[in-house]
Amino acid sequence: MNKTDLQKIHNRIKPYVHRTPVLTSHFFNKITGVELFFKCENFQKMGAFKMRGATNAILNLTKEQKSKGVVTHSSGNFAQALALAAESIGVKAFIAMPENAPQVKKEAVLGYGGIIKECDSNAIAREMEADKIQLETGATFIHPSNDDDVIHGQGTAAIELLEDYPNLDYIFTPVGGGGLLAGTILAANSFSEKCKVIAGEPANADDAYRSLISGKIELNRTTHTIADGLRTNLGDRNFPIIKEHVAGIIRVEENEIINATKLIWERMKLVVEPSSAVAIAAVLKNKENIKGQKVGVIISGGNVDVSNLPF
Incomplete structure (x- = not known):
């Protein structure tokens, strides 16, 4: 790069x-x-800075990928970033969020148009829920940091x-x-x-x-x-x-x-x-x-x- x-x-x-x-x-x-x-x-x-990475990742998707939406797993800032970036670009965002995530963060994600799927509060459960969403919707997975x-x-x-x-x-x-x-x-x-x-x-x-x-x-x-x-x-x-x-x-x-x-x-x-x-x-x-x-x-x-x- x-x-x-x-x-x-x-x-x-x-x-x-x-x-x-x-x-x-x-x-x-x-x-x-x-x-x-x-x-x-x-x-x-x-x-938070995460708006930058989320926006770039969504903008780099193909037209077909954008039509099916994006998915991530996050309990906080990246959940909000992906939801808002997706909304501003006109793409659906599905978020696997742990059920014990702070209510204020869930409300922020919903306020930005994100679709929350709740899961247990551990890394494996988050990943499994994100995989399930991907399988059901065809949405593109975007990792919060390793992408x-x-x-x-x-x-x-x-x-x-x-x-x-x-x-x-x-x-x-x-x-x-x-x-x-x-x-x-x-x-x-x-x-x-x-x-x-x-x-x-x-x-x-x-x-x-x-x-x-x-x-x-x-x-x-x-x-x-x-x-x-x-x-x-x-x-x-x-x-x-x-x-x-x-x-x-x-x-x-x-x-x-x-x-x-x-x-x-x-x-x-x-x-x-x-x-x-x-x-x-x-x-x-x-x-x-x-x-x-x-x-x-x-x-x-x-x-x-x-x-x-x-x-």
């Missing part, structure tokens, strides 16, 4: 997504000793960030399923001669960190993290990109995630979800190694249950 191809993808999805703002903070610059630039995907349509079109779409956030600030030394992202991280790496490699990409990951769901060490995809031993969007595993489409190019993965503890979430709410007045704050927590933890550098941070999303905040 070269710069020209990525630029074509960026241009193709532009009519369907927001070009989100990049904000700065004197407070965060002061406490880190780093010049920070926050790419605010919490202001994206449906509240080339999704990965390339997610990278457009970093393309915009580097268009606005071409001299960045680093971009920090969270890592869960790996789609955002892999897409950001591809964008940084194509649109900058020097920008490196580092990921933040919850210590309680550190499969990406361990995968980097072992050289093969590792599974999560636990998923007891407040960063609920990062409980998933890497896949065979995004892991090779991450393994070859990521500059590092920094594990952060639960109290560090909560502290970073609280700081960005208080100091920048931004509604961010804990999964987003993982990247900020990684910057805070690694500040001595990046002092004086220009650093972009992808704020991945802002879909929070405001009745159940972590602080």
Whole structure:
């Protein structure tokens, strides 16, 4: 995937997504000793970067595929992203959602025109329900993170960030399923001669960190993290990109995630979800190694249950 191809993808999805703002903070610059630039995907349509990948994946389907719709399994942001992207392009979206998914997320999916099929709350049940929908409807399955079109779409956030600030030394992202991280790496490699990409990951769901060490995809031993969007595993489409190019993965503890979430709410007045704050927590933890550098941070999303905040 070269710069020209990525630029074509960026241009193709532009009519369907927001070009989100990049904000700065004197407070965060002061406490880190780093010049920070926050790419605010919490202001994206449906509240997260995942709108980008979902849109690109649907736009790449044939006319016949579009006529039969799309299907995914997701309990949260990708469910909403696929539903809204499908609605804006005029395609049906079927979502296999665990029955215990937050009601607010189910309502958002329904509000975007998504058709929910409920299933048990485990990975196997989700996949089986998605397979069943695919068999019954002929819909095309789109994976939330382990899909080339999704990965390339997610990278457009970093393309915009580097268009606005071409001299960045680093971009920090969270890592869960790996789609955002892999897409950001591809964008940084194509649109900058020097920008490196580092990921933040919850210590309680550190499969990406361990995968980097072992050289093969590792599974999560636990998923007891407040960063609920990062409980998933890497896949065979995004892991090779991450393994070859990521500059590092920094594990952060639960109290560090909560502290970073609280700081960005208080100091920048931004509604961010804990999964987003993982990247900020990684910057805070690694500040001595990046002092004086220009650093972009992808704020991945802002879909929070405001009745159940972590602080």
